[in-house]
Amino acid sequence: ISKAVSTLLCLKFKSKLVKLCSGMIEAGKAYVSANKLFVNGIRDLSQQCKKDEMISVSFSDEAETRPSHFILFDQAQRSVKQQLHNFVKEDVRKFKETKKHFDRVREDMEIAQVKNAQAPRNKPHEVEEATSTLSITRKCFRHLALDYVLQINVLQAKKKFEILDAMLSFMHAQYSLFQQGYNLLDEIDPYMKKLAAELDQLVIDSAMEKREMEHKHATIQQRDFSYDDTKVEFNVDAPNGVVMEGYLFKRASNAFKTWNRRWFSIQNSQLVYQKKLKDSLTVVVEDLRLCSVKPCEDIERRFCFEVVSPSKSCMLQAESEKLRQAWIQAVQASIASAYRESPDTYYIEHLDRTASPSTSSIDSASEPRDRSARGETILQRIQCLPGNEQCCDCGQADPRWASINLGILLCIECSGIHRSLGVHCSKVRSLTLDSWEPELLKLMCELGNSVINHIYEGSYQEQGLKKPLPSSSRQEKEAWIKAKYVEKKFLKKLGSTEILINGERKPERPAAPPRLPSPQVSEDSSGEAELEAEPETSDPEDIRDLHPGALLYKASKARNLPVMAEALAHGADVNLVNDEDEGKTPLIQAVVGGSLIACEFLLQNAADVNQRDSRGRGPLHHATYLGHTGQVCLFLKRGATQNDGDEDGQDPLSIAVQQANADIVTLLRLARMNEEMRESEGPFGQPGDATYLDIFREFSHMASHNPEKLKRRSVHFRHSFR
Structure with missing residues (x-):
C-alpha cells in the first residue's frame, strides 16, 4: 500500500x-x-547609423552575440x-x-x-x-x-x-x-575593450560639440525670428496620396458666416477637412475634376480663395499670401492630375448631369441663352463633322473632350493621355466645362477626326498594325497615341492630303486679298493714307515638291487648314522665316490671306504673335494695315505688343488712326489702357477690367459671325474722319 x-x-x-x-x-x-x-x-x-561606422558595426556585433x-x-x-x-x-x-x-x-x-x-x-x-x-x-x-x-x-x-x-x-x-x-x-572580449575606449573618446567629443552648439545657439538667438518660414510644398504624386495639407479658415454656410480653423488636405482627388486630427474626414469637394479654384479679393478678410463645384462653393482663408498661392496651385495641379487618371462611372454620369457649358458660345454675347442649351449646341456643331461622332484615337462613342491645336475630339481616357503629352503636343479642353471662343469653335469645325486621322494614321494599315478599341487597356491606348502624335510613325508621304484640298471638304477661299510684301504709303488729294498693294500672282507649283515649311507658308495664306495640319505633322517650323519674302512668317501670311481661323490655328500650335519680318512689322502691324479687325482682336487677346514701331517708326495705333479704322483704334486703345491698369495693380492684379473683357468678347463674336458690320463701321468712320 x-x-x-x-x-x-x-x-x-x-x-x-x-x-x-x-x-x-x-x-x-x-x-x-x-x-x-x-x-x-x-x-x-x-x-x-550607417554614416557612423563604429556605432553601426557595434550594433551588428551585438545582434550576432x-x-x-x-x-x-x-x-x-x-x-x-x-x-x-x-x-x-x-x-x-x-x-x-x-x-x-x-x-x-x-x-x-x-x-x-x-x-x-x-x-x-x-x-x-x-x-x-x-x-x-x-x-x-x-x-x-x-x-x-x-x-x-x-x-x-x-x-x-x-x-x-x-x-x-x-x-x-x-x-x-x-x-x-x-x-x-x-x-x-x-x-568579442577584445573588441568590447576597444569599444569601451572609443566610447570614452565619444563622451569627450560630445561634450565639446555640446559647448559649440550652445555657443551657436546663443548667437542665433540674437537674430530676428519674426519672418514667415512656413513651408509651402505640394506633391501630386505623393506615395500616401496626400497632395497638400495644413490649417485653413473655412467660412460656414449658415446665416452667421462664421470662420472656423480646420485641418484641410487634398487626397484621392478630393478636398477634405477635419476638426481634429483624430476625427473622421469631412468631404468638401467629392471630385476635384468637377471644380475650379479662384482667389477672392472682394470680401472683408485677406488671403481668401474659393473652391467652386457644381453643387456648392467653399470660401477658405490661408494664413499668408504665399500659402494662398500654394493652395490654389495645389488644387489646380490636383485637378490636372485627376484628369490624367481613368474616370469612374460616377464621374461620367455626374459630368453629364451637372456640367455647365462654356461661358461664351457660338451665339452673340448680347443674347443671353440657357447655358446648358449653348453647351449642347457646341457638342452638336462639332460632333456632326465626319468622324467626330467617336473618339479620334480609340473609337469610343460620344466624345466630350477636344484637342484644340489638333482639331480632334477625344474620349475622357484618351484626353487624359493627351494631357500627359504636354501642351506643346496637345492642348485638351472640355466641350462642356471650358469656355469656347467663336474663332476656336470655327477652327474645330474646319478640321475634325477624319481629316487629322487621314494625316496621322495614313500608313498604319500598311504596317500591319491595329488601332485600339474602346475596350483596349490604357497602356495600349497610350502607346498608340505616343506613336501617332509624338513619334509620328503612321504619316504618309507629304502631299497626301491633296484629296482634301480638291474634294468636298475643301475650305472656302476668300477673294485674293491685297498682297503686302512691301507696302508703300501715299497721300491722295483728301489726305488719306492708303496702301498700294502688289498684284497677287499664281503659283502652279506642286505641293508634293515643297518642303514642309514652305508648304505651311503657302497653305497659311490660302487658308487651307488640312494642308497646314499636314505640314505641321511633317515637322514644319510654325515660326519659319521666309528670307525670300522679307522675312515673313506663316502667321503673317495668314494675316495677308485674311483668314482669322488660320491665324487661330497657328497660334494654337505655338506661333509667335510678336515675331516680326525684316521691315519690323509683326502680325499686329499687318492686320492693322489691312484693316482686319478680327485678327487685331485675336492678336491682342494672345498678348501681342503694340508699343514698338516698324522701320518707318509707326506703331499699330498710329497706323489705325492714319487708316481711320474706328474699331481697330478702339481695340488698340483699350488694350493699352488695360495693360496700364494691370501694371498699376501689381503682380497679383486682375487680368483686366470687366468692360474691356466684354468689349473684346463682343468684337470676337462680331468678327466671327458678322464681319460685314465691322467693315461698315470702318467706312462710316473714314467718311467722318475726312
Whole structure:
C-alpha cells in the first residue's frame, strides 16, 4: 500500500512537472520571439547609423552575440515534456486501470466476507453458498493483488531511470547553451575593450560639440525670428496620396458666416477637412475634376480663395499670401492630375448631369441663352463633322473632350493621355466645362477626326498594325497615341492630303486679298493714307515638291487648314522665316490671306504673335494695315505688343488712326489702357477690367459671325474722319 501511495504521488508530481515544462516552453518561445524582434530592432538601428561606422558595426556585433535558446527548448520539449508525458500517459494509464479493477475485486471480497459471516447455522444451504462465494472471490483478489504489486514494482523501478534520463538530457542542453554563450562573449572580449575606449573618446567629443552648439545657439538667438518660414510644398504624386495639407479658415454656410480653423488636405482627388486630427474626414469637394479654384479679393478678410463645384462653393482663408498661392496651385495641379487618371462611372454620369457649358458660345454675347442649351449646341456643331461622332484615337462613342491645336475630339481616357503629352503636343479642353471662343469653335469645325486621322494614321494599315478599341487597356491606348502624335510613325508621304484640298471638304477661299510684301504709303488729294498693294500672282507649283515649311507658308495664306495640319505633322517650323519674302512668317501670311481661323490655328500650335519680318512689322502691324479687325482682336487677346514701331517708326495705333479704322483704334486703345491698369495693380492684379473683357468678347463674336458690320463701321468712320 505504501508503495502504491508513493507511486501515485510520484505520478502526480510528474504530471505537474510536465505542465510546468509546457509552460516554460511556451514562455521560452515568447522570449525567443521577443528576443528576435529586439535583435531585428538593433539591426534596423544599425542601418540608420550607417554614416557612423563604429556605432553601426557595434550594433551588428551585438545582434550576432545573442545565444541560441532553440537548442535548450527543443531538448526540454523532447526529454522532459514528451518523455515524461509518454511515461505518465501510457504506463500510468495501465496502472490506474489495474488499480480500479483491484479496488472493485477488493470490495467484492469484503461483501463476500460479510455474507459469509451472516449465514445462519440452521441453513446449511446458505452457509455452503456463502463459503463458496468467499473462496472464489478471495482467490481472484489474491491473483489480482499479485498483478497490482507487479505493476507497482515495475513503475517504481522504471521511474528512476526515466526521470534521471530526462533531467540529464536537459542538463546537457543547459550546458550547451551557456557554453555557446561563453564562447561567443569570449571571442568579442577584445573588441568590447576597444569599444569601451572609443566610447570614452565619444563622451569627450560630445561634450565639446555640446559647448559649440550652445555657443551657436546663443548667437542665433540674437537674430530676428519674426519672418514667415512656413513651408509651402505640394506633391501630386505623393506615395500616401496626400497632395497638400495644413490649417485653413473655412467660412460656414449658415446665416452667421462664421470662420472656423480646420485641418484641410487634398487626397484621392478630393478636398477634405477635419476638426481634429483624430476625427473622421469631412468631404468638401467629392471630385476635384468637377471644380475650379479662384482667389477672392472682394470680401472683408485677406488671403481668401474659393473652391467652386457644381453643387456648392467653399470660401477658405490661408494664413499668408504665399500659402494662398500654394493652395490654389495645389488644387489646380490636383485637378490636372485627376484628369490624367481613368474616370469612374460616377464621374461620367455626374459630368453629364451637372456640367455647365462654356461661358461664351457660338451665339452673340448680347443674347443671353440657357447655358446648358449653348453647351449642347457646341457638342452638336462639332460632333456632326465626319468622324467626330467617336473618339479620334480609340473609337469610343460620344466624345466630350477636344484637342484644340489638333482639331480632334477625344474620349475622357484618351484626353487624359493627351494631357500627359504636354501642351506643346496637345492642348485638351472640355466641350462642356471650358469656355469656347467663336474663332476656336470655327477652327474645330474646319478640321475634325477624319481629316487629322487621314494625316496621322495614313500608313498604319500598311504596317500591319491595329488601332485600339474602346475596350483596349490604357497602356495600349497610350502607346498608340505616343506613336501617332509624338513619334509620328503612321504619316504618309507629304502631299497626301491633296484629296482634301480638291474634294468636298475643301475650305472656302476668300477673294485674293491685297498682297503686302512691301507696302508703300501715299497721300491722295483728301489726305488719306492708303496702301498700294502688289498684284497677287499664281503659283502652279506642286505641293508634293515643297518642303514642309514652305508648304505651311503657302497653305497659311490660302487658308487651307488640312494642308497646314499636314505640314505641321511633317515637322514644319510654325515660326519659319521666309528670307525670300522679307522675312515673313506663316502667321503673317495668314494675316495677308485674311483668314482669322488660320491665324487661330497657328497660334494654337505655338506661333509667335510678336515675331516680326525684316521691315519690323509683326502680325499686329499687318492686320492693322489691312484693316482686319478680327485678327487685331485675336492678336491682342494672345498678348501681342503694340508699343514698338516698324522701320518707318509707326506703331499699330498710329497706323489705325492714319487708316481711320474706328474699331481697330478702339481695340488698340483699350488694350493699352488695360495693360496700364494691370501694371498699376501689381503682380497679383486682375487680368483686366470687366468692360474691356466684354468689349473684346463682343468684337470676337462680331468678327466671327458678322464681319460685314465691322467693315461698315470702318467706312462710316473714314467718311467722318475726312
